[in-house]
Amino acid sequence: MKKILFLVPLAFLLVAIGCKKIDQLLTFYIEDTQNIRVAGNSVVGLIPIAPVAVTTRSEEKFKNEDTRADLVKDVSLNKLTLTITDPNNENFDFLESVTLYISTEQSDRVALASLSSVPTGQKVIELKPSGAKLDKYLKASSYTLTTEARVKRAVSQDITMRADSRFKVTADPL
Template identity: 90%
Template sequence: MAKANHMKKILFLIPLALLFLTAGCEKIDQLLTFYIDDTQNIKVAGNAVVGLIPVAPVAVTTRSEERFKNEDTRADLVKDVSLNKLTLTITDPNNENFDFLESVTIYISTDQSDRVALASLSPVPTGQKVIDLKPSGAKLDKYLKASGYTLTTEARVKRAVAQDITMRADSRFKVTADPL
């Protein structure tokens, strides 16, 4: 009888121990995950015609070592970086919206050979001054660990643009790293 009670206790404690271990691991992962927000301006030239238009690349200095240090980690301990969110907002002119855009894709690169899609949206909804692009899901570790990267925008315009349009790109990167 004592052996049966002992087995019941063990069978009761095993799921309880697994629950604590699982909850503990999730809590550790949360402590090692943080977000890096970044804002850049992208300008569409006022002489844009219908079709795929070139948009000037935007060079970004990451200051990643400083950001990692603030989170009690460093670049060699970063194990996963992904784009969590990318929002475009028209900042100038005030009366403009995204009706001129058919589709937009933003790429990230550190040089000419490693360009990957960061986020895109097609079709672009009408009547909007703010749009959220869909993250590509690309692994972005090397880009945020670098001293800088370049954002390149491919925009397909559905109506001619008479004046320069400035958009603010607000991006949020999810970073998971080991602690120091």
């Protein structure tokens, strides 16, 4: 009887560890890069930034990972970095806060990542992922990125930022 009482928790532990290992084997990352342009002559305060349409090519990406969209069970943003690419001498000192949103024609807009207090003197900043479940957005053929920025000083010339995102994707085995 003592052996059974010992083996039952051990069996549960082995199953839990096994499930975690299987999830790790079925997890992969999708990386994407988009350019976002802040128009020159922007005033201080909350400014709208032109939306960016993104073609996902998700079916191709899922196929490369030996899976299909219907087997994808969990998608979340793992990392989002903004880098100023033009003009070369600009940094994020003009920016107070920034939030990126994701949407599709069929799905509402949800926060993707944000940074409420942008550090000064930086050409590269990392935003904090919102933790939103993003399955339906990455399974779609396209999605739209919308940016809201709070500007603390006027922008006299166009600024181009590169948004590098990494999505964590987990699929079911069958």
